[in-house]
Amino acid sequence: MIRTLMRSVREYKAASILSVVFIALEVIMEIFVPTLMAHLIDEGINGQNTQTIVTLGSILVVIVLLAVLFGVLAGEFSARASAGLAKNLRKDMFYKIQEYSFANIDKFSTASIVTRLTTDITNVQLAYLFLLVIAVRSPIMLIFSLVMSFSIHVTLTLIFAAAVPVLGVGLFLLIRVAFPYFGKVFRTYDKLNSVVQENLVGIRVVKSFVREDFEEDKFSKVSQKIFKNFYKAEGILAFITPLMQFVMYACIILLCWFGGTTIISSGSTELTTGELSSLIAYAVNILTALLMLAVVFFMINLALPSSRRIVEILTEESTLKNGPNPVYEMKNGEIRFENVSFSYTGEQDKEFLKNINLHIPSGSTLGIVGATGSGRSSLAHLIPRLYDVTEGKVTVGGVDVKDYDLFTLRNEVAVVLQKNELFSGTIKENLRWGNKDASDEELIHACELAQAAPFIETFPDKYDTYIEQGGTNVSGGQKQRLCIARALLKHPKILILDDSTSAVDTKTDAKIRKAFREKIPHTTKIIIAQRISSVEDADCIIVMDAGKINGCGTHEELLQTNAIYKEIYESQTKGEDNA
Numbered sequence: 001m002i003r004t005l006m007r008s009v010r011e012y013k014a015a016s017i018l019s020v021v022f023i024a025l026e027v028i029m030e031i032f033v034p035t036l037m038a039h040l041i042d043e044g045i046n047g048q049n050t051q052t053i054v055t056l057g058s059i060l061v062v063i064v065l066l067a068v069l070f071g072v073l074a075g076e077f078s079a080r081a082s083a084g085l086a087k088n089l090r091k092d093m094f095y096k097i098q099e100y101s102f103a104n105i106d107k108f109s110t111a112s113i114v115t116r117l118t119t120d121i122t123n124v125q126l127a128y129l130f131l132l133v134i135a136v137r138s139p140i141m142l143i144f145s146l147v148m149s150f151s152i153h154v155t156l157t158l159i160f161a162a163a164v165p166v167l168g169v170g171l172f173l174l175i176r177v178a179f180p181y182f183g184k185v186f187r188t189y190d191k192l193n194s195v196v197q198e199n200l201v202g203i204r205v206v207k208s209f210v211r212e213d214f215e216e217d218k219f220s221k222v223s224q225k226i227f228k229n230f231y232k233a234e235g236i237l238a239f240i241t242p243l244m245q246f247v248m249y250a251c252i253i254l255l256c257w258f259g260g261t262t263i264i265s266s267g268s269t270e271l272t273t274g275e276l277s278s279l280i281a282y283a284v285n286i287l288t289a290l291l292m293l294a295v296v297f298f299m300i301n302l303a304l305p306s307s308r309r310i311v312e313i314l315t316e317e318s319t320l321k322n323g324p325n326p327v328y329e330m331k332n333g334e335i336r337f338e339n340v341s342f343s344y345t346g347e348q349d350k351e352f353l354k355n356i357n358l359h360i361p362s363g364s365t366l367g368i369v370g371a372t373g374s375g376r377s378s379l380a381h382l383i384p385r386l387y388d389v390t391e392g393k394v395t396v397g398g399v400d401v402k403d404y405d406l407f408t409l410r411n412e413v414a415v416v417l418q419k420n421e422l423f424s425g426t427i428k429e430n431l432r433w434g435n436k437d438a439s440d441e442e443l444i445h446a447c448e449l450a451q452a453a454p455f456i457e458t459f460p461d462k463y464d465t466y467i468e469q470g471g472t473n474v475s476g477g478q479k480q481r482l483c484i485a486r487a488l489l490k491h492p493k494i495l496i497l498d499d500s501t502s503a504v505d506t507k508t509d510a511k512i513r514k515a516f517r518e519k520i521p522h523t524t525k526i527i528i529a530q531r532i533s534s535v536e537d538a539d540c541i542i543v544m545d546a547g548k549i550n551g552c553g554t555h556e557e558l559l560q561t562n563a564i565y566k567e568i569y570e571s572q573t574k575g576e577d578n579a
Contacts, residue, residue, distance in 0.1 A: 333524030367535025370544030422471030434489030
C-alpha cells in the first residue's frame with residue numbers, strides 16, 4: 001500500500017528530502033539553546049561577566065535566526081511535497097477511473113469515488129505532511145534532549161524520563177479508543193455524498209413534488225451520524241491536553257523541588273541554576289515531542305482507512321482490456337450475437353440476457369422495442385464493449401468485439417445513451433467531443449441531420465452559445481438532438497440510439513430517421529425506442545421480453561405474429577384513433 005502511494009510523490013521527492021534535512025537542522029539548532037542559556041545564566045549573569053553575556057547572547061541570536069530560517073525552509077518544502085502528493089494522487093486516481101468499465105464504476109459507486117478523491121486524499125495529504133515534519137522532528141528532539149539532559153544531571157533526568165512511558169501509554173490508549181469512531185465517519189461520508197449528489201441531480205423533481213422537507217430530513221440523519229461519531233472521537237481526544245498538562249506540570253514541579261534542594265544542599269556544585277533551567281526546557285521539549293509523536297500516530301491511523309480506499313482505486317484493474325493481438329481496423333458494421341447471455345454480476349443464475357442470437361447486416365436499421373427492464377439497453381451495451389458477455393460472443397465486421405482494440409471499437413460505434421450528457425462549454429465544444437478536428441461545415445451538417453440546426457440558429461450566439469453543466473439551459477429534446485449530432489461527427493460504422501429521441505416530437509423524429517436513411521445509408525443503425533413510430537420503418541424490429549428475443553420481423557409481420565408488439569402498437573395508437 002505504501003509503495004503504491006509513494007509512486008505518486010514523483011517530482012516532489014526532492015522537496016520531501018529537503019524538508020527532512022531542514023527539519024533536522026532546525027532541531028539541532030534548537031537543542032543547543034537550553035545549554036547556551038544555562039551557560040549564559042551561570043557564567044554571564046551570575047558571574048557578572050559582560051563579555052560572556054555579549055558573546056553567548058550573540059551566538060544565541062545566530063542560532064535562533066538559523067533555526068527560524070531552517071524552519072521556514074522546512075515548512076516550504078514539506079507543504080510543497082504534501083500538496084504535490086495530493087495533486088498527483090488526484091490525477092492518478094482520475095486517470096485510472098477513465099480506464100474503468102461500467103462494471104468497475106458500479107462496484108465503487110459515484111459517491112464513494114468522490115469521497116475518495118476529496119476527503120480521503122486530504123487525510124493522506126495531512127498524514128504525509130505530519131510525517132515529514134513531526135515524525136522527523138519529534139524523534140530527533142526526544143533523543144537529543146534526553147542525551148543533553150543526562151549529560152547535565154542523571155538523577156533529575158530520570159524524573160521526566162520516567163514520565164515518558166506514562167504519557168506515552170496514556171496517549172496511545174486514548175487514540176486507540178477514539179480511532180474506531182473515525183473509521184465509521186469515512187463510511188458515512190460516502191452516504192452523505194450520495195444524498196447530496198442525488199438531491200442536486202434531481203433538484204427539479206424535488207421542487208416539483210415539494211419534497212424539500214423530506215430531503216432535508218434525509219440529509220440531517222446522515223449528517224447527525226457524522227456529528228455523533230466525531231463528537232465521541234473528539235470527546236475522547238479532548239483528554240489528551242489535560243493529560244499532557246498534568247504530566248508536564250508534575251515534572252516541572254518535581255524538577256524545581258528536587259533541583260532547588262540539590263542546588264541549596266550542594267552550594268551549586270552539583271547543579272547550578274542555569275543547568276536546572278535547561279533541564280526544565282529539555283523536559284518540556286521531550287514531553288512535547290512525545291505528544292507530537294502521538295499526534296502523528298493518530299494521523300497515520302486516521303489516514304490508513306483513507307489510504308486503503310485510495311489504493312483500491314489505483315490498483316483496480318478494468319474488467320475490459322485489449323486482447324494480446326488487438327485488431328485496429330473494422331471492415332463494416334455487420335453485427336452478430338451468437339448464443340449470448342449476460343449478467344451484470346457475472347453469475348449465470350442472475351442473467352439479464354439469455355441465449356440471444358441475432359444478425360444485423362451492415363448498413364441496415366434495427367429497431368428494438370420492449371418493456372422497461374426487458375434488456376434492450378443491455379443488449380446494445382455489449383456491442384461497444386461497455387460490458388462483456390457472460391456467455392457466447394458478439395462480432396462486429398466478422399471479428400469478436402473482445403479482439404478489437406477498445407479505442408478502435410468505440411470510435412467506430414457511436415452510442416447516444418438514454419441519459420444524455422452535455423458538458424459546460426459552447427455548442428461547438430460539445431459537438432467536437434465527437435470529432436475534435438471537425439470543421440464548422442461538418443458541425444453544421446451533423447446538426448442538420450440531427451435536426452438541431454433550426455433551434456441553434458435561433459440562439460443569439462448560434463454555435464458559440466454556452467451550454468451550462470449538464471445542458472440545463474436547453475430543453476430535453478434539444479439536448480437529445482445535440483447528442484445525436486455529436487455522435488454523427490464520429491462518422492461511425494454503427495450508430496446506436498438508446499431511446500434518445502424520446503423527448504423529440506414525432507414529426508422531428510421522422511425527419512431524423514429520414515436523414516439517416518438518405519445521408520448515412522452505409523451506417524448500421526440500432527434504434528431502441530418506446531414509440532412504435534420511431535422503429536416502424538426499420539429493416540427489422542426485435543421485441544425484447546425478460547432478457548429474451550420474443551419476436552423478430554418487420555412492422556407488418558410483427559403486427560400479425562407478435563402479441564407484445566401488437567399490444568404496444570394498439571396502446572399507442574388508440575388515443576390517436578379516438579382523437
